[in-house]
Amino acid sequence: MTEQTTLPSPADAPAGPPRPWKARAARRVVGQAQTLLDDARLLTTADAGLRERVRDAYTATREVRVHADLRTVGVAALEDRRKKLRVAVLEKAGFKHVAQVLVAGTDRLVEAGIGAGTAKLATSAARELAADVDAELRFRIDVDPDDPYATVLVQSLYAFGLATDARHRHLDEARRVTAVVPGHLAPAALATSVWRRLVAPADRRVAAFAALSALADQVAAARLTDDARAVRAAVGQPPDGAEVWADFEARSAEYYGLLSQVVDLGDDHEAAEGGLPADVVRRVEAQPLDRTLLRANLRGYQQFGAKYALVQRRTILGDEMGLGKTMQSIAVAAHLVATGGTHVLVVCPASVVTNWQREVEQHSDLTAVVMHGSDREKAAAAWLDGGGVAVTTFEVLGRLDLPHDLRPALLVVDEAHYVKNPETIRGREVRRWADRADRVLFLSGTPMENKVAEFKNMVGYLQPEVAGQLDPNADLSGARAFRRIVAPAYLRRNQEDVLTELPEMVQVEEWEQFGPVDGAAYRSAVLAGNFMAMRRAAFAVSDAADSAKLVRLRELVTEAVDGGRRVIVFSYFLSVLEQVMDLLGELAVGPLTGSVPVPERQTMVDALSDPDGPSVLVSQITAGGVGLNVQAASVVIFCEPQVKPTIEAQAVARAHRMGQTRTVQVHRLLVEHSVDQRMMEILGSKSALFEEFARQSEITDAAPSAVDVAAPSETSLSRTILAEEQERLGRTP
Template identity: 70%
Template sequence: MGSSVSAREARQVVEEAAARLGDARLLMESDAPYREAVRDAYAAVRRVRLHAELVSVRVEELETRRKKLRVAVLRKKGFRDVAQVLDAGIDGLVAAGIGETTARPAVAAARELADEVEGDQRFRIDVDPADPHVTALVRALRTFGAVTDARHRHYDDARRLAAVLPPYLGPAGALTRWWRRLFADHRSKAAALAAIGSLRGALAASSPELATAARTVRDAVGQRAGDPWADFERRSAEYYGLLSQVVDLGDDHEAAEGFLPADVVRRVEAQPLDRSLLHANLRAYQSFGAKYALVQRRTILGDEMGLGKTMQSLAVMTHLAAAHAAAGDGPAHFLVVCPASVVTNWAREVTTHSALPAVVMHGNDRDDAAAAWAASGGVGVTTFEMLGRLDLPADLRPALMVVDEAHYVKNPETLRGQSVRSWTDRADRVLFLSGTPMENKVAEFKAMVGYLQPVIAKQLDPNADLSGAQAFRRIVAPVYLRRNTEDVLTELPDLVQVEEWEEFGRADGAAYARSVAAGNFMAMRRAAFDVERPEDSAKLVRLKALVDEAVANGRRVIVFSYFIDVLDQVMAVLGDVAVGPLTGRVKIAERQEMVDSLSQETGPRVLVSQITAGGVGLNVQAASVVIFCEPQVKPTIEAQAVARAHRMGQTRTVQVHRLLVADSVDQRMMEILDTKAALFEQFARQSEITETSELAIAVGDRPEGASGSGGSVAGPTTAPGAPSEAELGRAIVAAERERLAGGPGAVGRNAPEPVPAR
């Protein structure tokens, strides 16, 4: 009997199958060794830090715990701090000539004090590559994360391959070598041919990402994945999430559960959460939030900004998508309705952190996009204004509808509210997101609950002052979950950074296209604000929303921009809530007065400042939210600006928001920051920009080729081979001109490639 495959083809199939079997078995292995490695590394860091702290505690402190303890004897024998007493122990003290009647109470008191100090320690991972213990912990966490992520995403596929492939590998071998084929009988050849076909089918049905995931695990286990600190700085929140899965970080569990009643908590904790399609590690409170939304079905997630409401929404979507696929129900549909300013950000989050496709149903091609979403499923993202205009099948029922910034529909009688109401009635599950505290606005809260659970809404008295009342919490427990930053991020460094990606509209997009055509790099950087009406600027709209939410949560804000005309625009939008602008023209004493006013109970809530003026030299602990209007050419300027608020004396988690526009100079600058940080630093250092307001306006404010003393972007000297700021500007201008060659309609689409290194 002949064979339809050559020996070479057969070998390739068998070798690939054997490799995938090895990958599958690797991904099915227990994560216990990697979990234990994290636990050991964490314990080592805690021991080192505890010892360092006890070194600073004098032995005299032990007298406060054992009144008759003879501390003078300890000091006479050279024991001056508590760490030395603990290191020696009873036997060591006795060996040093201290009597046992003194040694025993001294060690007991030292252990009590050490336990108290350790209990008070707030654990955080400080970026310190020179610390071998912390570096070992970060490396262990990265390995553990790679293993757990691969298992979550590919376990079912790996288990199937591990069961299907082995029976066919042996029989298929009869066709892999010429001499085996020569001596094989007809029955063996037929069995081998069938086995080859089965192997091919199994491989075709497996995820192509499985091999990549296995390679990532091997690299992490073998510590071949590069510098662990670089990855930690990009994904620090995920690292803390991993750590919280292994050790107790002292979480306030009641706060993480939103202080919900025990019966609700029990139902939520019993809910499984399938994370196979989610490309992120959830923190404990985020997992609880996703489960809450699944169990309660129609809810409001009111977490304070910075706690990851989007990620929790994605966790719900991916769980439901996996369930749809397992049941053979076809593609699941998820609908996100949000302000236009965050449409791009939602699409990015979906594609970055999940295996679900994102379909933006906004803009001129919204009807085609809506048809594609209706046919193929995934996450459809649209705006409040577009929702009622979409041409979609009347029988389409989203598995989940997410309404971001849900306080936008606090009035159900508006067209916007009616449109949202029609879709909430159709959706199987609904999740409203709002970081604005609702307890003090019972009438608005009642209206929002009415979209979701009318029976509960009827129990709320819109005229009552129910803020913080137990009765209020119990009534709204089935529909409302809120956590505050300080309650659930106690183990994190006091810094949360968020990239706020927007998309140009007609007016700001036209301004950007004009600045590109003029070859004006600085005009390109601030074009997003070059509009007559604030509502025509995506960045101004988002900035206003961020400030409103921060102020509603009792936070104070610093808004930074390099450009004075941008600061003027911001001041006009914010009005009396803001003080400024603080620029290079303002005298030092007056600058401090502006800063001091931010700390006053009845003073302004926002300081608007030029980054080169307010970014250095001033301490603004009163502010805990920092907003950058545009990326800075020099990364250290941003770091210094953040440090104005994120410093000793700050008692609140600092949130940093960067306003960015996709497919623009912002994206190109961020790509350079992300992929060529060392090179960027090298040439960015070549020119120090003075903090005078005149230069902030003048620098680069001329078309390419113009000259003059006031506008050179480059510094006086440039290191050989290192691109200057002027070269950076020219490269970005050239790239953007090429991208926009098709006309203004290209703005907002077709993301540019990173500027190549010189």
């Protein structure tokens, strides 16, 4: 890891007479230095103890799950394991199910009047059954604050995450402090006592003052104090259960990432490796990953993906949507900057610029610079001088005034299928930057194996020698030969293969920015005092290209459909539904509105389930959000935030319910600095909006109010937001 600060050692004492210290000041500095040493030692050791706490909590939670399953198995099942076992004896003694036998054990069975031989046979058979159930158990943390075992596990993971992050962030500093401070504490102690200073020889006083100065420098340079305080609090007192559950809902992937560091979750390691050849896997696994600047816990497959990009240098990461390609890219960037790199360049569609900026700032200590819009040249100059992660668009890339000899440590191209034609202007610009970058990472969740010609073009940007081995006319989809050829340049994993716990929902906030046309429509709605027009202004365009939300909607639908997924698009507004239908054309069925008779609504749903039918159902949220089961869809897109969180909960429950076999992805289309942002802030974060979804999908149908979270009325909400937006845009009502 890279060093963070340069701290003096005893040999580094400054020349000349040291500063004289008063006894009171000396005691204060020694006390601060001792606290700093304690903090440093805590950060280098706390994660080990918390790791054991997580393991114990996981074992207890898993055992409870196994016992719960065994309570549904009658003792008669033990006879299948031990033919000589007399089950009637157990039943007569009051043992009805296997869990009772397992908990009792041999001794308590004997105490209940069962013969020793029968007790031993029953116990051994029960243990075998328990082992079988345990082996088949797909462990998942269900959101249930009333489950004390799961709560302890989530609390333990939260504390372990704090300790792990702090250790990675401050390990170099902590090691230096623990190596240097103890050597100064002993000589400095002399200066804390007036009497000892008076009777001590002059050379010892000089040494004491020098040690105090060194300790003061250590304390002044310390950066680990706040994190150490947080870790100490988490170690000593479990964090509040409700707060931790809310955090788990917002960051469940990171919690599973932490858990996978402690226990074996049964991950398919071969799937995580994307079926790569053994020699490539060995090189990837040997690659270290510096996490000093990263503020996120990666899943095993994500660590592998980041290392793969580092080892292979010029690659395509083709993971299915929802597996965290952005996070893996940030991990690569954080490693490169931590190990000496300075400039990282991200090129992406305009619709995801804001998302990139937010993700970089949220999950790393890297600086994000947006080179887009009217200030792009100023931003480019700042990036050139200060480094960090610059985010720009395909259209702006060629217009930036940057030195021709600038060699970024990493070039990331998001939605890389945008440059599948290298002869386009954007294709030529990407190639120009790819040729000069030290490493290049293309991201695309769109499966490419069935489009060999396009895939060959993309690989050609990165590793022409690999592209030259691909026959663009061959059908190499899924073929072992194809995987072997592209292994140096292409890694793809699917959700079902690497997310063994299959989290029930992956929630994504798709933050966009207004362009000239939709922005003008929004401003007009605000100045007119029309709250409803403000909510649908992002779609008030005649050309879909002028709507940031419609552009992103098309990208999401295209990626989902190419990945074999079905989609539901929800909006409150009929005019928005018509816009979406016009955009998607034959891909979509609908719109399903309140005026559509119930039998016809089901016909639309059935059409979505037809393998040869449409891929998207477009529905008014107040109509399709209640009463229909749409298990065929696993991607849900909300065109705008809803006033009542319950409405969204009911809508998601159409796809997110019993019978759904795929992880449900929920995307919200949102615009920064607009009514969307204010609604999200007032109504709460996505974790608050969906607080009850995972455990309430069934009771939602019976009692919608049971999952309604407190929210302001539509009238008060509209009045508040309208006033604030009018003030922001320069008009006081």
